[in-house]
Amino acid sequence: MDDFEKHIRENKALFDFHEADKSKIWKNIEARLDKPQPKPKVIRLINYPFLKVAAVFLIGLGLFFIANITTSNTEKSEVAQELIDIDMHYKGLLSYNVKLLNKNSSLTTEQKEEFLSFMDDLDVEYEALKKELLRGLDSEIVLEAIVANYKKRIELIENLLKQINSSEKNISNDKETYIL
Amino acid sequence: MDQNILNTHKELVEKCKLGDRIAQHKLYMLYIDAMYNVCKRIVKIDEDAEDIIQDCFIEAFGKLSSFRYESTFGSWLKKIVINKSINHLKKRKIQIVPLNNEIYHLKEETIENSPKMDIKKVSKGIELLPAGYQQIINLYLIEGYDHVEIGEVLGITASTSKSQYHRAKKKLIEIINRL
Numbered sequence: 001m002d003d004f005e006k007h008i009r010e011n012k013a014l015f016d017f018h019e020a021d022k023s024k025i026w027k028n029i030e031a032r033l034d035k036p037q038p039k040p041k042v043i044r045l046i047n048y049p050f051l052k053v054a055a056v057f058l059i060g061l062g063l064f065f066i067a068n069i070t071t072s073n074t075e076k077s078e079v080a081q082e083l084i085d086i087d088m089h090y091k092g093l094l095s096y097n098v099k100l101l102n103k104n105s106s107l108t109t110e111q112k113e114e115f116l117s118f119m120d121d122l123d124v125e126y127e128a129l130k131k132e133l134l135r136g137l138d139s140e141i142v143l144e145a146i147v148a149n150y151k152k153r154i155e156l157i158e159n160l161l162k163q164i165n166s167s168e169k170n171i172s173n174d175k176e177t178y179i180l
Numbered sequence: 181m182d183q184n185i186l187n188t189h190k191e192l193v194e195k196c197k198l199g200d201r202i203a204q205h206k207l208y209m210l211y212i213d214a215m216y217n218v219c220k221r222i223v224k225i226d227e228d229a230e231d232i233i234q235d236c237f238i239e240a241f242g243k244l245s246s247f248r249y250e251s252t253f254g255s256w257l258k259k260i261v262i263n264k265s266i267n268h269l270k271k272r273k274i275q276i277v278p279l280n281n282e283i284y285h286l287k288e289e290t291i292e293n294s295p296k297m298d299i300k301k302v303s304k305g306i307e308l309l310p311a312g313y314q315q316i317i318n319l320y321l322i323e324g325y326d327h328v329e330i331g332e333v334l335g336i337t338a339s340t341s342k343s344q345y346h347r348a349k350k351k352l353i354e355i356i357n358r359l
Contacts, residue, residue: 005321008302008321008322009321009322011299014303015217015221016214016217018216018229019213019216020213020229020230021230022208022212024230025216026205029238030201030205032238033201033204
């Protein structure tokens with residue numbers, strides 16, 4: 001730094017010869033300090049047309065899912081009620097037929113047990129169908145399969161009982177013939 | 181820098197941080213003249229300088245919470261003033277650096293030891309300098325900025341600032357000698 005520079009820096013206060021209008025400037029500053037601070041600028045994204053479309057699409061999608069979940073829940077409760085009704089109806093019929101079979105004296109206990117053992121297989125099938133229902137597969141088809149399962153069990157017992165009855169009749173006819 | 185110097189007007193600054201209007205006015209009164217002169221030397225026009233100074237104090241009071249006494253309050257405030265003043269010139273497309281700033285600075289120029297001069301003549305000489313030279317002379321000689329700081333403010337390299345300063349000083353001495 002040479003003498004010229006040193007001289008200026010040492011006397012730099014002498015360059016401050018301008019005088020500010022202090023009260024005028026302060027008045028303006030004070031007025032601005034008193035004003036509430038401007039709120040942070042909010043960018044209204046919704047003003048952009050493509051965002052409007054996107055927003056409508058998202059709202060629509062949301063409503064669809066909500067409706068779907070509600071519908072799905074309603075459907076589930078309907079299916080559960082239907083299964084209860086089916087169980088009540090067919091379990092009653094089935095136990096009635098099993099009782100009839102057990103009462104029948106034409107078959108030995110072993111024969112009865114052997115015949116009813118097919119019920120175990122159908123029970124396994126019934127439990128599997130119930131699981132399918134819980135997994136939310138097409139409930140109508142599964143319920144139809146459950147009904148078919150019950151009907152098959154009842155039909156088999158009924159057929160057996162018919163066959164026993166008809167053979168008993170034949171025997172009695174034979175007996176009558178024989179008597180006659 | 182000595183912590184006592186850094187803490188100049190600390191009590192007042194702390195009150196200002198809390199929004200104390202009386203403290204804000206006291207701080208304003210302490211610095212207004214110096215800051216107004218800094219601004220006026222750069223922008224020249226009274227009305228522009230007044231508007232810029234208002235903005236500077238509003239900004240300073242607004243972001244005072246970020247002031248951590250890493251420099252003096254005065255130099256912190258002066259930085260705001262200089263930046264705002266230079267930005268004002270940029271907006272008005274007023275020349276802030278010489279046009280040939282990048283072309284002729286490769287060769288270091290020899291500087292003759294300049295004599296002490298009358299400050300009034302120096303001030304007059306600065307006013308007569310080409311616009312591009314004035315800011316570098318003001319920032320280096322009067323505001324005490326180094327060439328790195330000047331480079332940051334004016335958007336030029338430190339070496340460009342240095343070479344342009346030497347050219348500006350040479351020109352200034354020529355002008356003063358003719359006065």
